[in-house]
Amino acid sequence: MAEAATVRRSRITPEREAELYTAVLDLLREVGYDALTMDAVAARTRSSKATLYRQWGGKPELVAKAIRHNKRGNISDIDTGSLRGDLHALTSREDDCTMQQNAALMRGLFMAVHANPDLLQAFKELLVEPEMEEFRRVVQRAVDRGEVRADCPALEYLMHMLTGAFATRTLIDDQPPTQQFLISYIDAVVLPALGAPTE
Amino acid sequence: MAEAATVRRSRITPEREAELYTAVLDLLREVGYDALTMDAVAARTRSSKATLYRQWGGKPELVAKAIRHNKRGNISDIDTGSLRGDLHALTSREDDCTMQQNAALMRGLFMAVHANPDLLQAFKELLVEPEMEEFRRVVQRAVDRGEVRADCPALEYLMHMLTGAFATRTLIDDQPPTQQFLISYIDAVVLPALGAPTE
The missing domain is CATH 1.10.357.10 (Tetracycline Repressor, domain 2)
Structure with missing residues (x-):
């Protein structure tokens, strides 16, 4: 399982990942959690919704990861x-x-x-x-x-x-x-x- | 102006007004302010949207009055x-x-x-x-x-x-x-x- 996760994760670069998290946090501040849609994240980051779901599983996971990334360090x-x-x-x-x-x-x-x-x-x-x-x-x-x-x-x-x-x-x-x-x-x-x- | 307001206000009874405020606060707790619509208030209280707007002017006023009523006393x-x-x-x-x-x-x-x-x-x-x-x-x-x-x-x-x-x-x-x-x-x-x- 861990290996599978690593393989999936490797599809995007750390820079791209950071960019995505920043966009998620921006959207979160602007519209709040309920109104934040995977469509909006996809649109703002010019990625496909399929990629987002494949990479993170869903909205709670994506938001939690974005917050953790922001706090890291x-x-x-x-x-x-x-x-x-x-x-x-x-x-x-x-x-x-x-x-x-x-x-x-x-x-x-x-x-x-x-x-x-x-x-x-x-x-x-x-x-x-x-x-x-x-x-x-x-x-x-x-x-x-x-x-x-x-x-x-x-x-x-x-x-x-x-x-x-x-x-x-x-x-x-x-x-x-x-x-x-x-x-x-x-x-x-x-x-x-x-x-x-x-x- | 005060007289006009009194006349408008007198169209519903204090009991009915209290019932309406209770419904507004219930909805507020359930769905939050953004998702609270005048349609939902009208549906739950079986009143017309026109009456709500005529009586309170709009959503912020209705919500503020409902909260004030709740705190009164x-x-x-x-x-x-x-x-x-x-x-x-x-x-x-x-x-x-x-x-x-x-x-x-x-x-x-x-x-x-x-x-x-x-x-x-x-x-x-x-x-x-x-x-x-x-x-x-x-x-x-x-x-x-x-x-x-x-x-x-x-x-x-x-x-x-x-x-x-x-x-x-x-x-x-x-x-x-x-x-x-x-x-x-x-x-x-x-x-x-x-x-x-x-x-």
Whole structure:
């Protein structure tokens, strides 16, 4: 099976694959998951629908692969020596333009993941879990350094705090999320909730 | 103008109006804003499309009015004497079933408000602002009582904390938001971030 997959995969070049994923993410931001059709992907990338289905199997798989491809290389080895430094550095990996593109992407998927169990599964596996894993490492180091108590009840809500602020910024403030906003939120909310130094 | 509106409004009874709004909110949760058509509303409520347009003007207005109607009566005079008591009481106004219906409603609107400036405007005016106003009063009393410092930087992020946790719960934990979850989040995150007593 693995060999068969390799053979199928080899029909398109990595450059062509990257181009396709970019087109899928663009469409996703523009029209959302439900309105994204394989026809539209085929038209925009000047490929045949048959090729798309042969290569990826279907829409949830194509979208999940596109998102994973987009995130690849983002997993980092940030270790500044303080929780504040680490969280600021993680926030600063994406410039404001990328952050706003990702906010639009998230909106496009928010409704869809709840209506499509396959997409939700792919989304959690490929995006939420790796991100949580990364934050867990950062926080574990803070606990090891004595910056955060191991039994601090806010520990289990780190992702809710960060993702929630990112997701609700536009609705509440009529402004997209920016690095400056997230860093201010980390200092005002996340670090105090964790009882960690804010300076 | 106000008189003309009253005359037009008087054509349907309050009971019929409430029935219509319920149908609109049901459809919104089921299919989301984009797929919600005036045809579907007319079919489900056995009314004519002409009546709907004459009465409400259009889809954004009908949806905004339906949401406002749903929220009416929720503005309360909660004043328990502590910030923790007030926030817990505000969270407990909605039972878990209503909370989950509202989470589905929010998902249905999340993408749409960003694509429809009229809907975003109605959404902010009729939902976000009154809710923020209510939380502002609760927090101001906490400041007046000396529970929270007037210059606490987390004060401006109260809505991001609460709405964010509500919005991201399902995605992060595969479980819908519940009273229990929100109360635990308030104790673990919101009160410590505000420097307020957690007991």
